[in-house]
Amino acid sequence: AQKVTQAQTEISVVEKEDVTLDCVYETRDTTYYLFWYKQPPSGELVFLIRRNSFDEQNEISGRYSWNFQKSTSSFNFTITASQVVDSAVYFCALSEALSGNTPLVFGKGTRLSVIA
Amino acid sequence: KAGVTQTPRYLIKTRGQQVTLSCSPISGHRSVSWYQQTPGQGLQFLFEYFSETQRNKGNFPGRFSGRQFSNSRSEMNVSTLELGDSALYLCASSLGGRDFGTEAFFGQGTRLTVV
Numbered sequence: 709a710q711k712v713t714q715a716q717t718e719i720s721v722v723e724k725e726d727v728t729l730d731c732v733y734e735t736r737d738t739t740y741y742l743f744w745y746k747q748p749p750s751g752e753l754v755f756l757i758r759r760n761s762f763d764e765q766n767e768i769s770g771r772y773s774w775n776f777q778k779s780t781s782s783f784n785f786t787i788t789a790s791q792v793v794d795s796a797v798y799f800c801a802l803s804e805a806l807s808g809n810t811p812l813v814f815g816k817g818t819r820l821s822v823i824a
Numbered sequence: 825k826a827g828v829t830q831t832p833r834y835l836i837k838t839r840g841q842q843v844t845l846s847c848s849p850i851s852g853h854r855s856v857s858w859y860q861q862t863p864g865q866g867l868q869f870l871f872e873y874f875s876e877t878q879r880n881k882g883n884f885p886g887r888f889s890g891r892q893f894s895n896s897r898s899e900m901n902v903s904t905l906e907l908g909d910s911a912l913y914l915c916a917s918s919l920g921g922r923d924f925g926t927e928a929f930f931g932q933g934t935r936l937t938v939v
Binding site: 743745750751752753754755758799810811812813814815816817 | 827828857859866867869872880882912914916927928929930931932933935
């Protein structure tokens with residue numbers, strides 16, 4: 709069975725601090741995709757990154773970076789020098805390749821509050 | 825290009841009524857998925873439509889149904905509404921080909937309140 713766990717329910721940091729959001733996943737499939745989405749107060753989920761199970765290279769995009777480790781089934785997300793605009797709920801998600809396009813399985817989300 | 829459009833944004837319905845929500849995907853996207861978001865259960869997959877056919881279905885009762893039109897627009901219907909159906913309903917569109925893992929683009933959602 710597939711499962712995504714985001715153990716941190718809420719995190720509060722002061723602006724300019726670095727913050728890491730944890731994501732641990734479970735899957736029996738060897739081929740899968742992992743995603744991070746951001747949900748601002750307006751409600752829509754904003755796509756941040758997709759990583760496939762064969763690519764363990766870390767990725768950096770501006771102040772955002774992602775650390776994918778298959779050995780620990782983790783796909784953590786770090787925001788460097790956080791800003792107030794980063795305040796949102798962040799979701800990690802998994803999609804398996806068992807039968808082609810499979811739905812996204814989401815974690816419960818981590819609410820990040822960045823305080824000025 | 826225009827994003828995913830969901831209408832209406834807000835709805836208030838009474839228990840026992842039925843409701844229809846609409847989703848217009850990004851132009852060229854053929855897959856539309858629906859998710860329900862509640863504080864207790866989080867984001868849960870309802871169903872996915874691709875080329876007017878339901879391709880995947882989540883674990884929801886038969887009161888929840890959907891369809892997709894030839895222009896890829898999709899509607900979901902909930903009959904005999906219950907208080908527990910109060911939620912944010914999100915629609916996601918993607919290219920939907922066999923290259924799984926294509927990123928999905930979400931609309932702003934329809935917030936349904938059942939009283």
